Amino acid sequence: MSKEEAAPGQWRRVGSQEKPKDMCTAEPTASLLQVEETFSACLARIDALVLKPLLQAEPNDQKGKEIFKLFAFLNDRFQALWNLTEENYRILKQKCSTSEAFCVQDFYIVWKGDLFLSLYIQYFVTFANYVVVHGFEHATKSKSEAWKHHKTVLKQFLTDFTSETSISLALYTVLHKPIRDHIEQYILLLTKLKEVLKEGSEKDVVTTAIKEYAKLESFVSQVLDEACFTESLWKSLGYKFTDMLCVPERRLLEDSKNLPISASTNRSDRVLLFDDVLVLIQGNSFQSFDLKLVWVDENCKEKLAPGLYGFHVITPEETFLLSTKDPQMKAVWQWKLNQAVRQALNGKRDFPLWGKTGEGTEPPSCRFFTYVFRLEGKFKSATYEGEWHWGKPHGKGTLKWRNGRNHVGDFKDGLEHGFGICLVPRRSEDRYDCYKCHWYEGKMRGYGICEYGNDIVYKGYFRDNVRQGFGILENLSADHSFKYTGQWENDKKNGYGVWEDKDRGERYIGTWLDDHKHGQGIVVTQSGVCYQRTFHADKMVGSGILLLEDDSVYEGNFTEDLTFVGKGKLSFANGFTLEGTFTNKSGQGLQTYGILNTSNEQLDDRITKAQLGLEEFPVEKRWKGIYDQFLEFIHSGCKEETEESFMGFHIQTSKELRKSQEYFFCQRGTEDVSWKTEDILEELVQNQGLESLQSYLEKALKSSLHPLGKLLKALTIAFQATYSGIGANRHLLTMAQEEVKYYAKKIWDFYQGLLHLALEQKGQLPTKCVDGDTSDQKARSVVLPLILPCFYPELFMLYMLYHEREDDLYCQGIVDLSLFPDIKLLEFLDVQKHLWPLKDLTLTTNQRRSLIKDKCFLSATECLQKLITTVDPREKLVILQKTYEEIESTVSRVVEKDYKLPMDDLLPLLMYVVSRAKIQHLGAEIHLIRDLMEPTNQGGLYDFLLTALESCYEHIQRMRLHQRENCHVNHRS
CATH class of the missing domain: 1.20.1050.80 (VPS9 domain)
Incomplete structure (x- = not known):
């Protein structure tokens, strides 16, 4: 709101009420007619002898031009006031020339009181703005010939004008005193009108009008006092401070020279409280703080020197102490600062300045505002628009940097905390990396989806801004299509994971170290060839097992292009075996020196159907990253605000991401059932019986909103990443079936963990299993039948191939x-x-x-x-x-x-x-x-x-x- 709105209140209009003929007011009307005639003539003389000459004296310097614009605006306000006065005079004169009786509705200043008040307020606010910037001093310095000629005319307006009176003071007086006096004339005339009226609604309306004009008179007095107080400050300060701080609309509310207070030791020589900023001056420099982002904390935890009393002032980037030797002075400053902040936030000044009773509500601690960070730090030069709490971004907000980076999401205590979307421009590219992630104390932590500008997408977990835990990295571009599903550590592939190179048509299942295949691994090719080998930094080392599509089995050393080298044994599907040394010379093909056994014995099924990865990858060590997240969620107490951080979330994704592989385990679809943490825990307690438990688990596992359903979704994607498509190889059957059984066990364990937590929160103890079933038996009998449909297509395909x-x-x-x-x-x-x-x-x-x-x-x-x-x-x-x-x-x-x-x-x-x-x-x-x-x-x-x-x-x-x-x-x- 503008300062014009900080005006006296409005009263109801009489409107189109019928004119009661017994309310004749001829004498007050005649007096008002005479007053308006005199006032209009006065305004005409001011316009002719003062305003017009000054309007012809436009200065050439930049500062003078800015002040001149303000004077032209003041002239517009003056003309509007004059026009209203003329209109009132014409109406009154027309009434006086007729024989009709007068009534309250004939008084323009009453039934159009809102308009009169508004124009007078606008005029005096603009007048005060002109005073604050030393407008009259600049006007008297005008070198215009027209103005020089009319300087002496000012004597006509001032009875006490002497040769010692300055021209600027004369101008100030001429342009406000007649108008201020006229308001007083309105009050006197309305008072006389009230005296001749009988009790009733007409008299009540006039009484209200008198009060409003009286408030207008007080308002004008306050506006002028503030303007003079502020003008005096600018005169006492040097030009450097005035040029930077002096704004026409700004008003000084308190000065530490008048009410002593200091800001932190050796911090400030002077403290100035304006209606929009708090200014600290030290030597030749100053700091200003927007009141909308100022918080006053009366709880001063610092140990002050003996005899000092203080409070903290909190701003977005700095917190400082204001202290004084007088506790009453401290209380006054604290109260005034709080009220100034409240008025700045409301966009409306109090009238009177500090309220009717000198009291006001405390400013809210939570606010919405835009601020540009200027000090060194991660937010330097960034613009934050959003919610604040005690000087820190807190709640929903948006950060924008000049280089195009921006962050939209949740903030807590000044840092990104909660869900947020961050866009980071790529160097030398007109593309962005988009991070849709959970944040913790300013860093990515928890589940996130990152769509990089190079068409690579990561969906998984973060910690301290790096990929950590389970995640899926997929390249969606046509140049080099790949997909990694597995464990991450410190932004690198580490631990158990599955890599699919779609261009080469092969899949690696095994362990990783620092982004390299390292340790035991299984490679499955699109042609059906499968081998198990030890890797070191992506290179195969030692001997391995190569299982060919025709059921031949080679045990020994071989190259990356699957050529036999060195000592080895080749077992054919017909039972023949060839054992010896293999070489592959250029142009001569594969050569062998060894023994061929043609006893035609049936090849042992244990070899033709060899099962890989059983000893190398214990089932409990696969997909540990998925289990860790859910275990952490349970240990955190299953807090609802942390659920999405651990369990995944649902957001609108780009078309490219939707066209890619499954949207991890966070896709919610359009489910009717809404799961809340407290509801989940309550239902767990209520459904402990076998029949109700099976029904509950069936519903929970089908819902991607329930933690157990999300866990199942994650395991399904991990299983498909391993055993679908290229991974459908009969030599992986035992790995797959033991994995499914382990999934059932882990889901049962997590169910038990959730149940124990729910019972603990209710102060109950978990009931002992009366039927004697172990955890494994419960998992196989209760959970496995419920989850098997999710894995059945891939699993049964392996059984068919086997x-x-x-x-x-x-x-x-x-x-x-x-x-x-x-x-x-x-x-x-x-x-x-x-x-x-x-x-x-x-x-x-x-x-x-x-x-x-x-x-x-x-x-x-x-x-x-x-x-x-x-x-x-x-x-x-x-x-x-x-x-x-x-x-x-x-x-x-x-x-x-x-x-x-x-x-x-x-x-x-x-x-x-x-x-x-x-x-x-x-x-x-x-x-x-x-x-x-x-x-x-x-x-x-x-x-x-x-x-x-x-x-x-x-x-x-x-x-x-x-x-x-x-x-x-x-x-x-």
Whole structure:
């Protein structure tokens, strides 16, 4: 707000009320008409003899021109006042020339009182501004001939004008005294009008008008006093300070020369409190502090010298002490400074200056303002726009540097703290690095997404401004596409991680040191070749294992282009082995000196299906960075304000980032369920029973807003980064399946940690497990079935690749068996005839083939086919049990009594059902169930049935294998 708004209040207008004819006010009206006529004539003379000559005397110097602009503005205010006076005079004169009775509404100064007040206020505020900058002294120095001629005219306006009276004082008096006196005339006339009015609304309106004009009179007095006080200060200071500090609108509120106080020892010679700044002067220099960013702290913790009383003044970059020897003086300065700050923040001056009762509310400690940092420090030359608290950026804000860098986000105690987005221009490029990250005490800490200007994106954790912990670095440009998923330390790849070079079509799974492959590592290529080797600073050292696509295995030394060198052993898929020394001379190809063993022994499955990385990468040491973040979150007490720092967040991303790989584990989607920390902990306590716990965990793990759901999302991305695409290699199966089981264990551990925290906050103790299940058993029985769907596509692909050869034999055997009609197949499988369900069959006349083929044990067949409809090993075992029950039920119906199948009867019948069910990849299914089923099922019914299914699978393979061998023998014959 402008100073014009610091005016006396307004009153309600009479408006269009009807004129009561018994309220005649002829005498006050006539008096007002005479006063306005006299005042208008006075204004006309001032305009002609003072203003017009001065307006013709525009100076040539720059400072004089600036002051002259202010005088021209004062003239505009004067003209507006004069026009209003003329208008009032015309209205009154018109009324006097008619025979109509006068009433309050005929008084322009009443029913248009707001306008009168506003114009008078504007005039005197502008007049005071002109006084402050020594306008009248400059005006009297004018060399204009027109002005020189009219100097003596000023005598006409002043009765006490003498030869000793200065021209500047005369000008000052002429341009304010007649107008100030006229306000007093308005008050006298309105008082007379009030006396002739009867009690009622008209008299109340006039009473209010008198009060407002009286306030206007006091306001003018205050404005002029402030202007003279300020003008005296500028005269007492040197030109250097005046030129830099003197502003027309600025007013001096207090001076340490009048009310002694000093700022810090040897800090200041003089303290000046203005309506907009606090100024400290020492020698020939000074410091000014914008009052909007000044805080007064009465709690002085410094030990002052005996007899001194003080308080701190806090500004964005400096804090200093104001002290005095008088406690009352300290209280007055502290109070005045607080009130000046409050008025500066409100944009409105008090009237009277310090309020009606000399009291006012304390200025708020939290503010919103723009400030440019000037002292040395990380924010030097930066512009901060945002929230402040006790002199520090605190809350939401924006920092902008001149070089184009900016930071938008949360601040605390003067530093970036909380979520923030920082743009940093790249050198010699018209592009930016964009950091969307959590910050802690001015440094990146916690989860962040960084989109670098070179099309590289990092999504992961930071500490002290460097990548630290788990993270994903991906190059989205077409020049050299790569992706690293793994551990970081001090901004470098360190620990376990997966590197995918999309241009070369290979993936490295292993350990890193200082951005280099270092230690044990597995390399998987797009062609299916896989090898395990020791690395040192990206270079392969020592011997390794090379697994070729044709099931050949090489153990020894080899080069980066997979050429055999030195001593080694090559085992072929047909059982032959070649052991010796390998060389590769230019133009001569691969040469070997060694022993070839052609004993044609079957190659050991332990070699052709070798599993890599088991000893080299213990499962508990993989993805430690992910677990560490969640463990830290639990140890922090799961505070809601820190959740996103540990768990990831959701923000709008660029189109390029959205088109890239998964948006880490922070993508929230459009979920209806809102998870708050206190709600999560409360629900954990309420859902400790087995059924409610499973329901709760299912909901939590499906939600990317829940900590456990975010953990699962992170593990899913890590798993896919390792085993999808190029990583789908059968030699990694055991690594993958033990990893999934460990995920279940860790998620259960974190659930337990959250539950213990929730119970502690309620003052309760965790209940002991009554069913005797261990943590591992709970993880396998409760968590694993819930998380398995997230990993199933990649995991089952590994199982299929692992059993590719067996499943091929099995499928060929199924094709052969499908050619048999039901009776022939039952007979072929040696199923006892009294168990055949002949009533289900309709035979043809030749009785060689059933018209209704595959009708026998149909219910059991259809039940077994459901094996592929679920991913849960537990449900697969239940399906297997139901298949067994369906077989037994059919047999019982045939023999017309309850019949418990012995193993000799079960295996042929199950073989029949398996052959008719035609389940693809049955070997992969059986292996997955065996690996992931609950340990408690071992040795029980489920284990027995799974073993029986396994026997059928192997028997069908052997049937096909024998058939192949017979064909080879017949072919040789």
